[in-house]
Amino acid sequence: MGEQLSNKILSRDAKADSASLESFPSSQKIHVTGSRDDIRVAMREISLSPTPVAQKDGSTRMEENPSVRVYDTSGPYSDPAVDIDIRKGLASLREAWIDERNDTEILSINSSEYSRERLEDETLNQLRFDLKRSPKRAKAGKNVTQLHYARQGIITPEMEYIAIRENMSLQQAREQGSLGHQHPGDSFGANTPTEITPEFVRAEVAAGRAIIPANINHPEIEPMIIGRNFLVKINGNIGNSALGSSIEEEVAKLTWGIRWGADTMMDLSTGKNIHETREWIVRNSPVPVGTVPIYQALEKVDGIAENLTWEIFRDTLIEQAEQGVDYFTIHAGVLLRYVPLTAKRVTGIVSRGGSIMAKWCLAHHQENFLYTHFEEICEICKAYDVSFSLGDGLRPGSIADANDEAQYGELETLGELTKIAWKHDVQVMIEGPGHVPMHMIKDNMEKQLKHCEEAPFYTLGPLTTDIAPGYDHITSGIGAAMIGWYGTAMLCYVTPKEHLGLPNKDDVKTGIITYKLAAHAADLAKGHPGAQLRDNALSKARFEFRWEDQFNLGLDPDTARAFHDETLPKESAKVAHFCSMCGPKFCSMKITQEVRDYAAENGFEVAEQAVRMIDVESEMKQKSEEFRARGSEIYLEAETK
């Protein structure tokens, strides 16, 4: 079936998903230029309508509402100025930056044997992405990771891009004087400054507290950062399986996922033509792409785990590194001695990578070859700047198995591996669970910070209960928001189809939006500078019945508008000063406005002063009659002034 579907798509016919190309309503793609002309940071700017303010003379003054800039992961797809052709892929934003570092060389042929085989196979011509560019690799003796540069004190263009990107809404709001109120957060010892500078980005990367996934063979990306002192990021998964989906569909899922907010995308393909599918995905992705190389390696040995070898795996790493994969999930922490600890679990080993490695270890009576060859993997990673995502192969697959010996044993090993990667200046993040009840989530974060010395944490959910199949985007969105608040840097999304089936486009969108809101809730709780701006702008629009602004400031304007139209479809209702919940006559927000007007007329400022001076505690004890009398007095007093 996979074969059949894949063959449907000939490279000459491949088209972008039209829904991913639409502009966002009342939004403009803008670019903020950095210290050099080729640092042009893409953002989305949402224009708002003015607020009508009634004047004393009966006229109405229109009060401007400043536009709101939002972090934009959608790349050039949402930019009407860019001509999109997925057969050509995206422009190479970072090419000059990579070249000017003068530490890479262009390879005349692919270093991977498998890549060469695929390239020589003419039956694949119709499927193949037509890449004109040859792969790059670090020159002999060079290390091309962002961590390596950071430790040498170099602020790369990538780092500056990120500083502008992370900092934007705040900077603009300061300039406009529209910063407004934000609650101080509670970040459990994270250390986010009030302004994110390029030097801060460098220092965080140098400390290992943040990573910039940016393979030198993926120059198409708009740089982004993953670390607890930055905005919480989310990852979306795509990828074909033995049971379905074509290359064009996978590219459509990619562009659809980033449209709604995916900061990175993992290609988890396990079906046919994984190599070719990946090429299409990477060439068309403005966000970092992650993979689990063991999945493809397993396909190469026809799904028989015990037939895996280090040589096949190594060739797969190089194949993917030269295609431009930005981070690899490596299950190097599934040690032989941890495997028996899972035998009494309710759900055993649920990670695919983890179970493959466990089976391999047992079949050979040998230690996990990812562990024994870890330093060699580091050598590959530093030649392309592929970041590690150290996989949690023993994560719990049920509430019952949360935080057990197997899981925490593996986490300690991941800490050990983190230090080895850092020794090689290779960037690392750590994957986390899984299924964990709410009260046991924080312990995961604390142990991760301790064992992995603040390397970024990247968790799947966690799901906070097992009893809601069909709603696991929500059971896990709860855990994701909480662990993001506690310090997790990136949240791997879960769709409503989790445990049940393959997500379709609607499921991908639902999963992404759920995780985007969870990540934002975490940003608010951590007190990320400027995070509350969008909430404030949306709430002000809501209160003032600026319906279109309310829709447009939301994470999903289309759904918000459609829901509104279901009850009040008329265009006039979108400027109505009421909503469907209460109808025109009986509306709390309308009444509040009347209260405010009344207050203004009656000198509420003065009344407020008077009220504040009253000792509230002692008032409580008094009789209602006294309150009534005093209430009148306040207003009388106010009126007479």
Place this chain on the structure above:
Amino acid sequence: MGEQLSNKILSRDAKADSASLESFPSSQKIHVTGSRDDIRVAMREISLSPTPVAQKDGSTRMEENPSVRVYDTSGPYSDPAVDIDIRKGLASLREAWIDERNDTEILSINSSEYSRERLEDETLNQLRFDLKRSPKRAKAGKNVTQLHYARQGIITPEMEYIAIRENMSLQQAREQGSLGHQHPGDSFGANTPTEITPEFVRAEVAAGRAIIPANINHPEIEPMIIGRNFLVKINGNIGNSALGSSIEEEVAKLTWGIRWGADTMMDLSTGKNIHETREWIVRNSPVPVGTVPIYQALEKVDGIAENLTWEIFRDTLIEQAEQGVDYFTIHAGVLLRYVPLTAKRVTGIVSRGGSIMAKWCLAHHQENFLYTHFEEICEICKAYDVSFSLGDGLRPGSIADANDEAQYGELETLGELTKIAWKHDVQVMIEGPGHVPMHMIKDNMEKQLKHCEEAPFYTLGPLTTDIAPGYDHITSGIGAAMIGWYGTAMLCYVTPKEHLGLPNKDDVKTGIITYKLAAHAADLAKGHPGAQLRDNALSKARFEFRWEDQFNLGLDPDTARAFHDETLPKESAKVAHFCSMCGPKFCSMKITQEVRDYAAENGFEVAEQAVRMIDVESEMKQKSEEFRARGSEIYLEAETK
């Protein structure tokens, strides 16, 4: 439009929603009998299929999986043995219990003037529910609240019913020896015993820590309890508005909401024929019904808040109490002096009740009449056993306004009113916000416990961000799960249409399921005894590819099954030992089973012992070669035994 729709439904034609009448798959309605024959506690028992266990001789033994009992809010609607006719209403389960207390009298006419007017209006005949029963009231000088009985040391049949209901899965599992593992919870000082006895229910009610909403004029309910030492409950809202929906539709929303798990239902009607709509709802509701009487009172004065009077409000309370409303939201904490504190908020006063009272106070320069007449309201409540839900009229309507002076000022007043209600032996719970970022949620719970002396907290969400209109069931589900964990006793649901439009049946279901899973996540985190049973059973089914059991144990079997069928529609796929994520060859759960089998064959028990004795920390330091060697040794050693 309301009129038109309402008139569509003549009482002689009204029919139950057929979707609400279906039995749940593989489920049976059972009744557990208490100390007397008429205490028959309804539960749902889900039957599971056996697990095939391969034997050494090649045969397969079928190992039984015990059935799982779940808390059932759906009432007689899901019981095929009951003949449902919404024109007749439900049977009066509690009638004998109420009568035998011998403290009530049957009224020959309704005490409410408005009720009598409506009853005499012949044009309403076609809309009217044909109630044969006359209302009851406490005999002069009597107090008929469950709190009053509890304080006298009386264990009512309602209390015993509740003890059995809250305790059931645990008791059954103990008998079956299938209790399994449950993580100890972290309940922030809640004090749930390992078994819930009738005496514990009584003591909690007597202490004011829990309420049993159970109006003597609503004998149809299956008793339930709201308190932090019991299962976390959820409320669903229904009710017509000026813009839509008929009586039959409202009854359908009720039966649909309780089918999916609503523990109570609030009728928030603000449209036409509120009185008649409510009668239909209450007569057909097996769960307690709450209202906000000020909504109807406002309709009686044509939506002009300043025309409200205590007399109109008082008559409305009596009208509703004699219909059987189980709890009243009363915004008695919106004091005149708090109103100016809201003037500078981003979203002012968003509670409808709060804004009505604020406007009334300002218009009259007088203290809130709900506050000044609070003791008279208590007198009404104790004559029918209507519980208070003290409304948070000044709750924040945006992240920006969370935890401000106005909100917390009102909360202190609610604490003061709680003590007054308790003085009258009237049951009380306290309403809470609203919109609160994650890190500021716990403070709400702590202040509520302190000011209101552990009276149950009943919160709306809270929403943890404002930026996702269309997804506010999720932004609030996050906050709801957290505050439930911290000690909130009941969570008021939010649907995807919140802020945008009127929920339809799908929205009601989505809201209910979201809140049910949030409440359950809270039960797990609190360590509610037996809460993890359903998670464990579902996860075991998932691990063993018992697909039907996995669907049936979930909160929404229909959606789980539909999602599965989208990818793998064939019936045979439901007994397949793989799923759509990985396909038949590449499946982590399948591999884990192989790992387990392998482990069993190779004497893993012994290997595990050996591994545990190794000092894990010191191992970390050693080289991979050593690990490999030792790994082999362990297995060799194990094999030789």
